[in-house]
Amino acid sequence: MRVVRLLRLRAALTLLGEVPRRPASRGVPGSRRTQKGSGARWEKEKHEDGVKWRQLEHKGPYFAPPYEPLPDGVRFFYEGRPVRLSVAAEEVATFYGRMLDHEYTTKEVFRKNFFNDWRKEMAVEEREVIKSLDKCDFTEIHRYFVDKAAARKVLSREEKQKLKEEAEKLQQEFGYCILDGHQEKIGNFKIEPPGLFRGRGDHPKMGMLKRRITPEDVVINCSRDSKIPEPPAGHQWKEVRSDNTVTWLAAWTESVQNSIKYIMLNPCSKLKGETAWQKFETARRLRGFVDEIRSQYRADWKSREMKTRQRAVALYFIDKLALRAGNEKEDGEAADTVGCCSLRVEHVQLHPEADGCQHVVEFDFLGKDCIRYYNRVPVEKPVYKNLQLFMENKDPRDDLFDRLTTTSLNKHLQELMDGLTAKVFRTYNASITLQEQLRALTRAEDSIAAKILSYNRANRVVAILCNHQRATPSTFEKSMQNLQTKIQAKKEQVAEARAELRRARAEHKAQGDGKSRRCKRFRVPVEKIYSKTQRERFAWALAMAGEDFEF
DNA sequence: AAATATACTTAGAATGCTTAGG
DNA sequence: CCTAAGCATTCTAAGTATATTT
Numbered sequence A: 001m002r003v004v005r006l007l008r009l010r011a012a013l014t015l016l017g018e019v020p021r022r023p024a025s026r027g028v029p030g031s032r033r034t035q036k037g038s039g040a041r042w043e044k045e046k047h048e049d050g051v052k053w054r055q056l057e058h059k060g061p062y063f064a065p066p067y068e069p070l071p072d073g074v075r076f077f078y079e080g081r082p083v084r085l086s087v088a089a090e091e092v093a094t095f096y097g098r099m100l101d102h103e104y105t106t107k108e109v110f111r112k113n114f115f116n117d118w119r120k121e122m123a124v125e126e127r128e129v130i131k132s133l134d135k136c137d138f139t140e141i142h143r144y145f146v147d148k149a150a151a152r153k154v155l156s157r158e159e160k161q162k163l164k165e166e167a168e169k170l171q172q173e174f175g176y177c178i179l180d181g182h183q184e185k186i187g188n189f190k191i192e193p194p195g196l197f198r199g200r201g202d203h204p205k206m207g208m209l210k211r212r213i214t215p216e217d218v219v220i221n222c223s224r225d226s227k228i229p230e231p232p233a234g235h236q237w238k239e240v241r242s243d244n245t246v247t248w249l250a251a252w253t254e255s256v257q258n259s260i261k262y263i264m265l266n267p268c269s270k271l272k273g274e275t276a277w278q279k280f281e282t283a284r285r286l287r288g289f290v291d292e293i294r295s296q297y298r299a300d301w302k303s304r305e306m307k308t309r310q311r312a313v314a315l316y317f318i319d320k321l322a323l324r325a326g327n328e329k330e331d332g333e334a335a336d337t338v339g340c341c342s343l344r345v346e347h348v349q350l351h352p353e354a355d356g357c358q359h360v361v362e363f364d365f366l367g368k369d370c371i372r373y374y375n376r377v378p379v380e381k382p383v384y385k386n387l388q389l390f391m392e393n394k395d396p397r398d399d400l401f402d403r404l405t406t407t408s409l410n411k412h413l414q415e416l417m418d419g420l421t422a423k424v425f426r427t428y429n430a431s432i433t434l435q436e437q438l439r440a441l442t443r444a445e446d447s448i449a450a451k452i453l454s455y456n457r458a459n460r461v462v463a464i465l466c467n468h469q470r471a472t473p474s475t476f477e478k479s480m481q482n483l484q485t486k487i488q489a490k491k492e493q494v495a496e497a498r499a500e501l502r503r504a505r506a507e508h509k510a511q512g513d514g515k516s517r518r519c520k521r522f523r524v525p526v527e528k529i530y531s532k533t534q535r536e537r538f539a540w541a542l543a544m545a546g547e548d549f550e551f
Numbered sequence B: 001a002a003a004t005a006t007a008c009t010t011a012g013a014a015t016g017c018t019t020a021g022g
Numbered sequence C: 001c002c003t004a005a006g007c008a009t010t011c012t013a014a015g016t017a018t019a020t021t022t
Helices: A004-016 A087-097 A109-120 A124-129 A139-153 A158-172 A270-286 A292-301 A306-321 A382-391 A405-414 A422-441 A448-465 A473-512 A532-537 A537-543
Strands: A076-080 A082-083 A176-179 A180-185 A219-220 A240-242 A250-253 A260-263 A346-354 A357-366 A372-378
Touching: A004 A357, A076 A087, A076 A139, A082 A372, A087 A109, A087 A139, A180 A270, A270 A422, A270 A537, A292 A306, A292 A405, A306 A372, A306 A382, A306 A405, A306 A422, A346 A382, A357 A382
Parallel strands: A219 A240
Antiparallel strands: A076 A082, A176 A180, A219 A250, A250 A260, A346 A357, A357 A372
C-alpha cells in the first residue's frame, strides 16, 4: 500500500517514536532544535529569495550505452521471410520485440503509434517492404531478450558481484554532486534510455518512440567557476548555463510529449529535505486557519455570485474528500483524467436518497494515473442544491465548475493563508487523519507488534482517503490468478493462521520483556517502521520531532 | 485572460533484493 | 539449500503550481 511517505513519517513520529538524538545531517549543527515552532536548524544557511545554491558542481548525466546490434542468429521476419534490418530500424524493432508479452502490444493505439514511428526510422527500401505490423514477426527477437534475462538470473555469485561493483562505480562517478561545499546524492543521474512510450490508461501517445538522447540535447546547469562536466568524447552539450534559482543539474526535452526532463537531487539531500519540511510546515499552519476557511466556504455556498459558489463547493470537496486540484489538460495529448476543478457533469450523479442517507453525491471518474475514483458521499444540503444548479442545462461532457480554474482557486486560497494551495489540503488531511487514527487505535500498553499493526491500519485509512491503489491486474495475469484461486485461498488461510500465531508469540514475548513493557504510550523503535533509505530521506523530520511533537 | 513554458512533487509500474518457508 | 513472496528501490509518467508570453 502506498501512502504519502512524508506525512506518514511526520505524523507517525509524533506518536510512535523513540526518536534518536542525533544531528539531522551534515551541515546541520549538532544541537537538537526545539520541539515546536520554527525549524531553525533546517532554515540555517538560507539563501536570499529564489536562490537555491551558491556552488554546484557535477559530472553531468550518464548516457544510455549505445545500441548493440542483434547477433546474426536472431532474425526478424516479414510475411514469413527473414528481413535484415538496418541498425536504426532494428533498434526500434527490439523495443517492440522485447515487449511482446506485455499487454501494451495488444492495444491498437500502441501498435499504430509504434508502427508509425518505426517506419520513420526505416530506410526507404525497408519502408517499401514493411507495410503492415500484422505481417511482422518479432518472436526471435523476443526470445532473445527472454533468454538474456534468464541468463542474467543464473550468473554465478562472482559474476553478479562484478555487475554490482560496476553499478557501484557508476554511482560513485556520476551519482553525486557538490552543492555549497557538501557532497549530495543525485536522484536520477541516468538519462532515460530510448524505448516505446508507456502512457497510462488510454493514452493517445502510447507506443510512440522515445528518442535516444544525446549530449547535444542536454542543457547543463552548474556554477560558472566549477569544473564543467565533460561531454562524452566527440560530443557537445546543447548549452551550459549557470542558473542558481533552480535546483536541476541537467535537462533535456523528451520527444513524445515535448516536456522537459530534469536531473535533480535525491530526496535525502538537504535541498529536498528542506522543501519537504517546508511543505509540512505549511500544512501544519493550515491547522490554525482551517476552521475559519471552512466557515468561509460554507457561507460562500449562498453567495450571489455563481463563481464564488462553485469555488466554495469545489473547495469543500478538496477539503472533505482530499481530491486533487484538477488542472486543465490539452485533449489528445494525454489520457482523459480529471481532478476537482476539471470534473465534468458526467462524473457526478445526484441521489436525493441513497444508502439510507439524504443528498448523496456519487463520484465516478478517472484521476491521476487513470486510477478510478468511485465514492458515494452524503453532502450537506446546500452543496447538493448547488450541484443541481451547476448541472442544470448542461451536457454530460460540460464542466461541472465552468466558472472555476485551479489558478483562480489557488489565487483565492493564497489570500486566505500565505502559501496555501489546493494540494496543501491533501497533505493536511492525510496527516491529521493518520494522527487521529493512531490515537484511536493504539494504547500505551500495546506490544510493539500490536502498535505496528495499528500503524499499518492507520495508514490504510489514509490510503483510502487519498485513493491510493494499484491498477487491477491485466487479463493475462487475471486468468493466471483464476487458475490459482483455490490454491491461493488455502495458502492464505494457512498464512493467516501462521501470522496469528506469530503475532501471539511476539506479543507474549514483548509482554514478558521488561524493557518493552516500560515503553511509553506510542514508543516504537523507528527502525521498525522505516527503512534506512526512508530514515535518510526524512532525516529532517527525525531531527525535529520531539517526544511531544504533534502535527 | 488565455496559452504556453518551466520547475518541481507525487505515484504507480517495473525491477531488484531479501527472507521466510518448503 | 532453493524458491517465491514480499518488500525496497528505481524509473519515469502524470500531476500541481506559477511565471512568462501572447
